Amino acid sequence: MTDPVHRAQAGDPVAFRALYDAHVGRVYALCLRLSGDQAEAEEHTQDAFVRAWERLGSFRGESAFSTWLHRLTVNEVLASRRAAGRRSARVMLHEEPATLEHPASATRPVTGTAPDLAAAIAALPPGARTVFVLHDVEGYQHDEIAAMHGIAEGTSKAQLHRARRLLREALQR
Amino acid sequence: MTCDDIRARMDDYLDGQLPPAERAAVAAHLAGCATCRQEADALDGLLREARTLPRSLTPPRELWTGIEQRLAPAPAAFRRPRGLPAWAGLAAGLALMLLGAALATLWLQRGGGSFAEARARYTAATAELAQQLSDRPGTLSPDTRAVVERNLRIVDQAIGEAEAALTADQGNPALEQMLLARYEQRLGLLRRAGGAATGARES
Numbered sequence: 310m311t312d313p314v315h316r317a318q319a320g321d322p323v324a325f326r327a328l329y330d331a332h333v334g335r336v337y338a339l340c341l342r343l344s345g346d347q348a349e350a351e352e353h354t355q356d357a358f359v360r361a362w363e364r365l366g367s368f369r370g371e372s373a374f375s376t377w378l379h380r381l382t383v384n385e386v387l388a389s390r391r392a393a394g395r396r397s398a399r400v401m402l403h404e405e406p407a408t409l410e411h412p413a414s415a416t417r418p419v420t421g422t423a424p425d426l427a428a429a430i431a432a433l434p435p436g437a438r439t440v441f442v443l444h445d446v447e448g449y450q451h452d453e454i455a456a457m458h459g460i461a462e463g464t465s466k467a468q469l470h471r472a473r474r475l476l477r478e479a480l481q482r
Numbered sequence: 483m484t485c486d487d488i489r490a491r492m493d494d495y496l497d498g499q500l501p502p503a504e505r506a507a508v509a510a511h512l513a514g515c516a517t518c519r520q521e522a523d524a525l526d527g528l529l530r531e532a533r534t535l536p537r538s539l540t541p542p543r544e545l546w547t548g549i550e551q552r553l554a555p556a557p558a559a560f561r562r563p564r565g566l567p568a569w570a571g572l573a574a575g576l577a578l579m580l581l582g583a584a585l586a587t588l589w590l591q592r593g594g595g596s597f598a599e600a601r602a603r604y605t606a607a608t609a610e611l612a613q614q615l616s617d618r619p620g621t622l623s624p625d626t627r628a629v630v631e632r633n634l635r636i637v638d639q640a641i642g643e644a645e646a647a648l649t650a651d652q653g654n655p656a657l658e659q660m661l662l663a664r665y666e667q668r669l670g671l672l673r674r675a676g677g678a679a680t681g682a683r684e685s
Contacts, residue, residue, distance in 0.1 A: 322553060326546065329546060329549065333541065333545065334540055334541075335537060335538045337540070341539060347542065350541075351543065351545055354545055355545050355548050355549050358545075358549045359552045359553065362549075362553050363554065426535065430532075436640075436643075445529055445532040445533070446532050446535055461643075461646060469493065470493050473525060473529075476528060477524060477525065477528060480528070
């Protein structure tokens with residue numbers, strides 16, 4: 310049995326490390342785009358691989374391992390966000406109004422030029438960012454996004470429309 | 483089709499989701515309307531660029547050590563033991579689901595009525611604060627007012643989604659909790675906006 314997936318399923322940590330090496334870049338890129346934050350992306354990446362190890366037994370080889378891991382990562386990030394939302398009882402807002410009234414204490418980034426696409430995606434509101442990344446970057450369909458995200462398909466379409474509009478505004482196109 | 487009709491269909495057109503007849507109508511309009519064509523080209527350019535983003539990025543720091551420390555001895559421990567029939571796993575899953583439903587019912591019985599009351603309280607409080615803010619429109623700077631309004635739209639959208647989900651899954655305690663959290667956030671936002679207005683008036 311030489312396939313690292315099968316060896317990892319049998320409990321071989323060395324084989325799992327090989328899977329990590331092969332897929333970490335893809336998983337991290339996905340986590341970074343979904344979260345828009347480097348520290349969160351690192352945490353999500355670690356969580357996704359731990360969860361993959363725990364769930365390797367459920368991988369039946371019906372799709373490529375990379376596809377299975379990709380889906381698991383999306384679910385992990387979205388579940389984590391839902392849990393964080395319940396904990397903090399907050400959704401992400403654009404800016405705090407009080408900081409604008411007191412600009413000396415504000416921590417807004419200084420930007421002299423239009424941001425590139427990656428930065429503009431990171432600056433999107435979380436719901437719009439998630440749908441844009443899943444649909445326009447990763448190629449998921451609205452019905453799949455709706456199922457994974459726990460939203461209506463129409464909401465997914467509305468979020469995508471909003472994300473595209475905001476990105477065009479941010480990129481001045 | 484008017485230009486507004488075209489804009490309403492632009493996403494579906496570029497995503498290849500329009501029926502053939504509508505697709506042809508949009509294409510015909512774009513061929514003769516420079517403004518809409520420019521819109522379509524700009525959006526198409528954005529989507530092309532999105533598809534060319536690197537699929538893989540190297541994490542800025544080493545992550546494996548933190549993963550390795552969290553790995554249980556063997557994932558096989560989580561799998562169905564050999565020799566145990568597949569239905570055993572299904573039965574175990576069903577039992578867990580029933581247990582979850584029973585716990586949810588108990589939770590609801592214990593807190594019966596509290597959700598509706600809390601919802602009414604939040605609705606009344608937010609309406610009162612919103613009224614107070616709209617009664618003194620000059621006390622917030624235009625920038626702050628814009629931020630407040632943008633944030634309110636975000637929260638309101640989240641509230642709308644949570645309410646829709648709750649309509650589809652009535653009595654779901656997690657959704658009720660989520661919705662109350664969104665109301666609380668809306669209330670907090672209005673309070674902070676009120677505070678900013680007071681601060682602006684005093685300075």
